[in-house]
Amino acid sequence: MKIFLSLAAASLSLALVAGNASAADGTELAECVALGNHQQIVRAGSSEQFYLKDGDNHYRIGLGRGCGSLAIASKIELSTDGNANRLCPSGSKVKTNREICRVDQVTTISAEDFARRQARANR
Template sequence: MNIKRLCLAVLLAGAASAAHAGDKPALEGCVELGTQQEIVRNGGSQSFLLRDGDNHYRVALRRSCDSLAVASSVSILGEGTEGRLCPSGSQIKTNRGKCEVGAVELLDADEFASLKRRSRR
């Protein structure tokens, strides 16, 4: 196998892996969040998990949000309304700054629980 074919194989494998990682259904429109929320910060500043009653989400941010990891309070604003989550245009407001939401994936309860356990390791 020559080097060009090897590089192509590696690139295709990476693309297939990335495509598989993004196969979770995306949130289609805005949702009104209730008062029973749980935010799980998974150690990074690129995303977090959100449980709202029986609904579960992975919220990816447009850019790194360093204030999320150390914030003592977090609120979600969609279309200028607190307590609304939209797949784009929402903001995460902390007591240390604001960050923009890039995408929201829907999770089931088992996925949420598994990701939550992993984040605590």
Template sequence: MNSRRPLLLLAALAVAIAPFAALAASAGEAITDCVDLGSDQEIVRAGGGQQFFLRNGDDHYRVLFQRTCDSITMTSRVEISTDGQPNRLCGAGTRVKTTRDTCRVGAVEAVTAEEFATRKKRASR
């Protein structure tokens, strides 16, 4: 048996799955840059007061709070700002103001459109 064959098969497999690995790495990965939010937004409340999901145009995010933010589950208004700049979402320094409270964001992750849709469907039940 040729001893190089397993290495060639392994290399071919690595090349074949590389695009999928890159896609998986981008979804669920913490964002490092700030995002200026537009007017086309949608928020899906999920996980009690621990997090919410945000659609900003074609981009989708999971926003996690530093501590529980109970008011996010029942508010009719959400304002997102970072360092006093409205409609700016960052992985650090972002605050979410509701009608009752202001909560600090602990992390922001990019998610896929499919994940956002799944969360939205669960929330509507």
């Protein structure tokens, strides 16, 4: 019985640690980040959000009022206050070949979540 309880407690501890590790994902961006030149974008099938991979960092970019040209844009540029490849919690913009859209929310996501989104988009 002691062994069973110890195993149950150990399993619960591992589950809590795993839960806390993924709790960092989905947190809002707290400060501005400089993006590299090797970005990968996955469109979410809507005009209200897309996913961004920049090196080892992954983000969900929310566009509060949407961005109608996002789905068909051949090029997407991110900037903040005129500074290209700068992503901030507020003031960032997405420029497509047709319009400029305001970024409403930036949250971090896991590499696994990005890969799932990418696999879905490639279907």
